Amino acid sequence: MTAIPQHVLDSQKSALNTLVATQATLFAGFEKLVDLNLKVVKATLDEVAQTSQQAIGVKDPQEAAAFASSLVQPGAEKAMAYGKHVYDIVASVQGELAKLAETQIAEGQQQVADAVEQFSKNAPAGSESAVALLKSSLATANGAYESMTKAAKQAAEVAESNLNAAANATFKAATDAADAATKSTRSRRAAA
Numbered sequence: 001m002t003a004i005p006q007h008v009l010d011s012q013k014s015a016l017n018t019l020v021a022t023q024a025t026l027f028a029g030f031e032k033l034v035d036l037n038l039k040v041v042k043a044t045l046d047e048v049a050q051t052s053q054q055a056i057g058v059k060d061p062q063e064a065a066a067f068a069s070s071l072v073q074p075g076a077e078k079a080m081a082y083g084k085h086v087y088d089i090v091a092s093v094q095g096e097l098a099k100l101a102e103t104q105i106a107e108g109q110q111q112v113a114d115a116v117e118q119f120s121k122n123a124p125a126g127s128e129s130a131v132a133l134l135k136s137s138l139a140t141a142n143g144a145y146e147s148m149t150k151a152a153k154q155a156a157e158v159a160e161s162n163l164n165a166a167a168n169a170t171f172k173a174a175t176d177a178a179d180a181a182t183k184s185t186r187s188r189r190a191a192a
Contacts, residue, residue, distance in 0.1 A: 011111070019105050022097060029093035037087050073175055080171050087163070102149070109142055 051071065058064045116138055120131040 007111075014104075014107060018100055021100055025093055025096040025100070028090055031090045033086065033094075036082075036089065040082060076171060076175070080167055083167065091160070105145070109138075109145075113138060 055067065058067050116131075116134050119134070123131050
């Protein structure tokens, strides 16, 4: 019977801890989404009841048009706010998972570096060039990983910026449409 080396046990423990942390992060994100959706459903039911009461009091077509146009902007604002909340939750979960992955990768890189160092100490005479090649390859791989990580973070920042710009443009368009509908209704009332 052979004993399992301590570094193998430590590696397994680290992997298990990462798995548990990943599950906890995913569950926390799911929990936040469920909570947000429950709040939205409750608020929507309350608003539907209130809006229904207001709609009952509408007496003529012009008043109905004004009432309908008054609902556009708040609806767009609420949809935008909901989308932003969902995006924030997903981005938070993604950030936590990225941190966990970075930690796991850093540990793996350190283990490989330690193994190469151990190999270089025990390498037979005349294998210095092979050891140097291993160390150089390891440094190149680490550099490539860091470059890819930086590029991915920059791409995520650009995507977030573009998403915010698109959301703001959509909100502005909805606001402009609601304002135009309100002005049209007012001008029809004034003409009547």
